[in-house]
Amino acid sequence: MDMFLGDDEKAAQFEALAMPHLDAAYNLARWLTRNEHDADDLVQTAYLRAFRFADSFRGGDVRAWLLTIVRNTYYTSLRDGLSRHSDVSFDEELHGDAAHDERQDSEDPASIAARRDASRSVNQALEQLPQAFREVLVLKEMDDLSYKQIAQVTEIPIGTVMSRLARARKMLLAYLQPGMAGD
Amino acid sequence: MECKQSQEYMSAYLDGELGPSESAQLSAHLEECRQCRSMQDELRALRALVAGGATRYAAPEHLKHRIRAAIKTEQQREAATRAPVRAGARERAGGFTRWPWAWINLGLTGLSTAAFAVTLTLYLQQPSGEDQLEQELVASHFRALMPDHLSDVVSTDQHTVKPWFAGKLDYSPPVYDLAQQGFPLIGGRLDYVNHRPVAAMAYQHRKHILNLYVWPVGGKSAQATTTSTPRATSHQGFQMVRWRQGDMEFSAISDVNGQDLAEFARLLRDHGAATTSAP
Numbered sequence: 001m002d003m004f005l006g007d008d009e010k011a012a013q014f015e016a017l018a019m020p021h022l023d024a025a026y027n028l029a030r031w032l033t034r035n036e037h038d039a040d041d042l043v044q045t046a047y048l049r050a051f052r053f054a055d056s057f058r059g060g061d062v063r064a065w066l067l068t069i070v071r072n073t074y075y076t077s078l079r080d081g082l083s084r085h086s087d088v089s090f091d092e093e094l095h096g097d098a099a100h101d102e103r104q105d106s107e108d109p110a111s112i113a114a115r116r117d118a119s120r121s122v123n124q125a126l127e128q129l130p131q132a133f134r135e136v137l138v139l140k141e142m143d144d145l146s147y148k149q150i151a152q153v154t155e156i157p158i159g160t161v162m163s164r165l166a167r168a169r170k171m172l173l174a175y176l177q178p179g180m181a182g183d
Numbered sequence: 184m185e186c187k188q189s190q191e192y193m194s195a196y197l198d199g200e201l202g203p204s205e206s207a208q209l210s211a212h213l214e215e216c217r218q219c220r221s222m223q224d225e226l227r228a229l230r231a232l233v234a235g236g237a238t239r240y241a242a243p244e245h246l247k248h249r250i251r252a253a254i255k256t257e258q259q260r261e262a263a264t265r266a267p268v269r270a271g272a273r274e275r276a277g278g279f280t281r282w283p284w285a286w287i288n289l290g291l292t293g294l295s296t297a298a299f300a301v302t303l304t305l306y307l308q309q310p311s312g313e314d315q316l317e318q319e320l321v322a323s324h325f326r327a328l329m330p331d332h333l334s335d336v337v338s339t340d341q342h343t344v345k346p347w348f349a350g351k352l353d354y355s356p357p358v359y360d361l362a363q364q365g366f367p368l369i370g371g372r373l374d375y376v377n378h379r380p381v382a383a384m385a386y387q388h389r390k391h392i393l394n395l396y397v398w399p400v401g402g403k404s405a406q407a408t409t410t411s412t413p414r415a416t417s418h419q420g421f422q423m424v425r426w427r428q429g430d431m432e433f434s435a436i437s438d439v440n441g442q443d444l445a446e447f448a449r450l451l452r453d454h455g456a457a458t459t460s461a462p
Binding site for chain 1: 190193195225226229232234235239240241242243245246247249250251253254255257258262
């Protein structure tokens with residue numbers, strides 16, 4: 001972006017660039033921090049940082065760029081001890097189904113209950129994964145990033161992305177099917 | 184392909200990220216290995232489960248507003264550091280706004296500040312009228328101390344010195360002999376001070392020379408004047424006392440100490456008062 005643009009233009013330009021990816025940024029932040037308050041703070045900090053460094057964005061994948069900033073901001077805040085609730089365990093009753101309930105009110109109760117159970121166990125299993133495995137799974141399964149993009153966001157080689165994803169899925173299977181895939 | 188390797192590649196295979204030759208090898212292995220096929224099914228199911236079951240969190244509505252507010256705050260903070268030029272620059276046309284106005288402004292501010300400082304310094308260094316006069320008196324006194332400059336008429340007699348001035352000046356300065364009080368008159372001369380010829384009288388006190396300059400009060404202030412109290416100053420080690428008595432300005436200068444000079448000034452003023460009150 002141009003350094004000498006007016007403030008309003010610069011803000012509008014940034015908004016057009018970054019706001020469409022706010023949900024993706026928030027989802028990653030939410031899965032990294034595992035609670036709403038930290039996710040809010042993390043995304044706000046990351047977006048402000050992105051705004052500051054918008055001049056250095058030279059085109060390309062905006063979403064991957066923003067997710068990279070979210071992730072870096074998260075690890076920076078961890079290192080600086082700024083994260084307030086990073087070790088708080090997932091509160092299923094409070095947060096587990098909120099996002100789904102809104103979309104599923106037309107389904108019959110039995111299928112809602114079944115999906116709620118499935119959703120609950122998948123969420124719980126994901127919560128239990130170590131951070132490094134959880135983040136590649138989220139980026140792959142929810143953001144549908146390619147291995148190359150994941151490598152860019154997480155700053156690890158593609159080969160490592162591949163093996164980490166394979167390992168993450170194996171661990172997830174072990175959590176979801178105790179006794180079955182626990183070899 | 185071994186089962187171990189097959190299990191390593193399976194995940195990437197399902198993601199469509201495996202290279203063509205590895206993909207071919209893996210599908211060949213799956214044809215003949217039931218165990219790996221069941222693992223493939225498990226992984227497929229898992230992907231479906233995660234895709235359908237894991238929560239995709241949507242950003243809450245307030246987050247957008249918080250971010251906008253944070254950006255605005257950031258911009259205001261930024262703008263505060265370059266406030267003066269920004270508002271004006273934004274309204275002007277394209278190329279103009281691209282000038283580094285913050286730096287230009289800073290430079291101009293610096294220049295005008297420097298110019299003001301120089302002006303102020305020059306103004307403060309400019310000697311006032313009084314200072315200039317006193318510098319002239321110091322210079323005159325100093326010149327008088329050089330050989331053969333002290334007196335044009337050498338006399339200890341006030342009745343010789345006073346008439347000597349007549350015809351040389353357009354006024355008649357009071358001349359007193361203060362030998363009795365320790366300040367004998369040595370002589371008189373003409374000098375040029377304050378843009379006019381003035382009467383200068385040399386007195387002595389012990390080994391010290393005192394110069395007394397007398398000239399009439401000039402200009403508009405003439406009517407307003409009465410007697411003023413002596414004002415003592417010091418210039419380059421010389422003591423100076425100046426006062427006004429009647430319609431005459433008196434300036435005494437010497438290297439005697441301040442007390443002796445004040446005494447000299449007092450004696451002269453007493454004489455002056457006695458003369459005018461008893462014509």
